[in-house]
Amino acid sequence: MEKMNAKDVNxxxxxxxxxxxxxxxxxxxxHFEDILDEDYLPPTRFRRxxxxxxxxxxDEESVYCTEDEEGFLSxx
Numbered sequence: 877m878e879k880m881n882a883k884d885v886n887x888x889x890x891x892x893x894x895x896x897x898x899x900x901x902x903x904x905x906x907h908f909e910d911i912l913d914e915d916y917l918p919p920t921r922f923r924r925x926x927x928x929x930x931x932x933x934x935d936e937e938s939v940y941c942t943e944d945e946e947g948f949l950s951x952x
Contacts, residue, residue: 882911 885908892901910916941949 880908880911882914885911 885904888904889901892904905912910918941951943949
């Protein structure tokens with residue numbers, strides 16, 4: 877399926893105006909706002925999570941804990 881462009885959206889709006897469907901015109905304009913706005917630029921930067929994937933996981937507990945001869949864990 878091809879992507880919608882500004883000409884396609886404007887053609888749809890023209891047809892809706894001929895049929896006096898003002899409520900649909902508003903909905904189409906809101907839905908395709910990014911296509912109709914000539915100054916629109918999609919976001920270029922994505923926000924990265926400041927925490928790593930493994931931070932706080934149970935995998936790291938073995939580094940901080942020791943096991944005694946009876947099998948009990950204690951903090952190192």
